[in-house]
Amino acid sequence: MIKDNYKKQIEILKKWAYAYYVNDNPIATDEEYDTLYRAIEAYEKQNPLHVDKNSPTLRVGGVIRDSFSKATHIAQMWSMEDIFDIHGLQTWFDRIHKNVDGAKFFCEPKFDGASLNLIYEDGKLIQAITRGDGKIGEDVTTNVKTIHSVPIEIDYKEKIEIRGEVVIKTADFEIINNQRLEAGETLFANPRNAAAGSLRQLDSSITAKRRLVFQPWGVGFNLLEQPLLSQKMDFVYSLGFLKPPMRENCSTIENIEAFYTKVLTSRSNIPMMMDGMVIKVDNIELQEDLGYTVKYPKWMCAYKFPAVEKITRINAVTFQVGRTGVITPVAEVEPVDIDGVTVERATLHNFDEIQRKDIKINDYVIIIRSGDVIPKIIKVIEERRDGSEKEIIRVRECPTCKSELLDEGALIKCQNLACDDRVVNSIIHYASKKALYIDGLGDKIVEQLHREKLIHSVKDLYDLDLDTLLGLDGFKEKKAQKLLASIESSKGVNLDRFIYALGIEHIGEVAAKAIALNFGFEWINVQAEDLVKIDGFGSEMSASLEEFLHVNKEKIIALTQTVKPVELEQLEVIESIFNGKTVVVTGTMSQSRTEIKALLERYGAKVVGSVSKKTDFVIFGEDAGSKYDKAQSLGVRTLSEEEMKEII
Known part of the structure; x- marks a missing residue:
């Protein structure tokens, strides 16, 4: 040759x-x-x-590494809001049309795999990053280059992020599991786990043998000029990427529901596992108008397939202690396969739930699992009762530390802060990605450190040293140094993440940010009566935080002195004619919509997505469309981008 x-x-x-x-x-x-x-x-x-x-x-493949390095996405990879039925779809659909005019939708199947971000520059694949926490993931470029449906080069020179799902065809999944069975290896529970595990192999030659498939579903950072997402995706497909087996442009809720039914009925004919359908507002300008919550874009959602139901029997009930001390009853059931996952346990939530559903030990029950949702019991089959059923008795002492429990009716709590399960679970939460993200401090290591009596609280993490870690099983110098460096890097985190990391019952990411913005470091002295004044705070949330501070104030002060969290900067509003006014932005500007919105908010404006009688100003750029026309018809004051900038 x-x-x-x-x-x-x-x-x-x-x-x-x-x-x-x-x-x-x-x-x-x-x-x-x-x-x-x-x-x-x-x-x-x-x-x-x-x-x-x-x-x-x-x-x-053939490259073998010790571990994966961290890599940062150019634009954030978001989660999606889940809806499960026509009522959820109607609520989401109405919310879109309440905030923007003329929205149309781009719908396609939702594949169940591992999310991946591909970065191309000058026509070459320069990096492949797992989703991670949405901002930082793992660099798996070498492994991804073994996937044949990922082009190494594309006919587009600008930098672009192409997002998608790494999946395994069902037939290939069966082959892999048969090979693992013959080799005496643990079987993968389902194709999604197989895809994620294959993508993160330290030996890239193993990844190459797994016949992974990359199914693109979107773009991150890009300089593409197409006004519609569907048009951008057409361009992506033209570069050599796999097209979805079906997709649809929809205008009405009836169109969306019809396509959902079509996707659902085609589920068994498509070779990759699907768990629903994704609905996105197609117009990029309207996407920017709708914006984002803390967790997901407001302009897209996942319409999940119906939960798979199975019948099983409750053999026993055990009790788990959460990081906040709440005792959760858990049903131990006869193992049952639900959509490729063997389910042996299901949450019973609390004793009110047990009483409402009249659940007893030895009952036959209907259990469901939908996507990543924790399996739960939805109904008791009373017709199958044979007299062997037993009442589930309310626990009086903690199953872990044996201390007396506080019974609040629906909730039962262990108040002992030294309870082993509270300590372990609170540290696991503290180190999680959405909290302080201490890389390398997984569940097993936390349990090991606690078992060896090296940590009795979160603060003890900061007293660990190299010699101590090297004395533990499974720790070599590189691993120990990496963990210590990660613990050290958790210092100086933003105050809202620090508050969230403490694991206060009812206080999630959004609430923690509101507390940090409203009270700063004085949050430690806040009272319930002050908290209820914050938008979204009810009496339950406020009382929970007040109780937590009352019990743990000294510990939080000591931890704060070690971690030294940073206060969030308050937006200093500049006096202008936009103070307290409702403003809509439309058309193409010299800056991005996000930058224009931030500028207006700095001058006191409340920027919204649609024009109404309550709108005070419409700021327009080139190619301003229906919003500009509506403003004119309603007599709303309009300003060009240049006029707006002259005013401020």
Whole structure:
């Protein structure tokens, strides 16, 4: 095989691979493919200096690493709001139309796999990052280059992030599990776990053998000029990426529901596992108008498939102690397979729930699991009772520390702050990604450190040293130093994350941020009567925080002195004619919509997405459309971008 012929053979092999892996429509037999592959491979071994950087033979992997390094997404990867029925869809649909005019929707299947972000620059794949916490993930570039449906080069020179799901076809999943069974290895629970596990193999040659598929569903950072998301995705597909098996542009809720039914009924005919359908506002400008919550974009949601129901029997009830001391009853059930996952336990939530559903030990029950939702019991089958059923007795002492419990009716709490389960679970939460994100401090290590009596509280983490860690099983110097560095880097975190990390019952990320913004470091002295004045705070949340501070104030002060969290900056509003006014932004500006919104908010404006009689100003740029027209018809004052900037 001479060099010129080698180049031609490479192109043939790439076409065959694309037809097989991307189009799912082979144009050569396996024997033909293997024969040409071996011939190219033999030539490359004899002529290593001539190896084409895009040769399919380079997708076999072989790089082995100790661990994955962290990498930062250019634009954040968001979670999605879940809806489960037509009522949830109607609520979401109405909310969209309440805030923006003329929204249309882009719908496609939701594949159940591992989310991935591909970064291309100058036409080359430069980095592949797992979703992680949405801002920082793991760099899996070497592994991803073994996936044939991921182009190594694309015909687009600008920097772009292409997001999608790494999945395994159901048939390939069965093959992998059969191979693992023969090898005496643990089986994967479902294709999603297999895809995620394969993507994070330290040996990239193992990833290459797993026949992973990359299914794109969106873009992150990009300079594409198409006004619709569906148009941007058409461009992405034209670069050589896999198209979804079906997709639909919808205008009405009836259109969306019809397509959902179509996707659901096609579920068994599509080779990759799906767990629902994704609905997105198609117009990019309207997406920016709608904006984001702390967790997800307001312009998209996941319409999940109906939960899978199975019948099983409750063998016993055990009790778990959470990080806030709340005791949760858990049903131990006869193992049952639900959508590829073996379920042996289901939450009973609390004793009010047990009483309401009249749940007893030995009852036959209907249990459901939907996506990542914790399995739960929805109904007792009373017709199957045979007299062997037993009442579930309210616990009087903590199952872990045996101390007396505080019974509040619906909730039963362990008040002992030294309770082992409270300590372990609170530290696990403190180190989690949404809290202080102490990389390397997983559940097992927390349990090990506590078992060895090295940590009895969160503050003890900051007293660990290298010699102590090296004396533990499983710790070598590199691992120990990495953990210590991660603990040290958790210092100086924003105050809202510090408050959230404390694991206060009823205080989530949004509430923690509101507390940090309203009270700063004085939050430690706050009273329930002050908290209820904050928008969204009820008596239950306020009382919970007040009680937590009363019990743990000294410990929090000591931890604060160690961690030294940073106060959030208050937005200093500049006096202007926009103070307290409702403003709508429309059209193409010289700056991004986000920058214009931030500028107006700095001058006291409340920026909203749609025009109404209550709107005070409409700021418009080029190609201003229906919002500008509506403002004119309602007599709302309009300002061009230049006029707005002159005023401020």
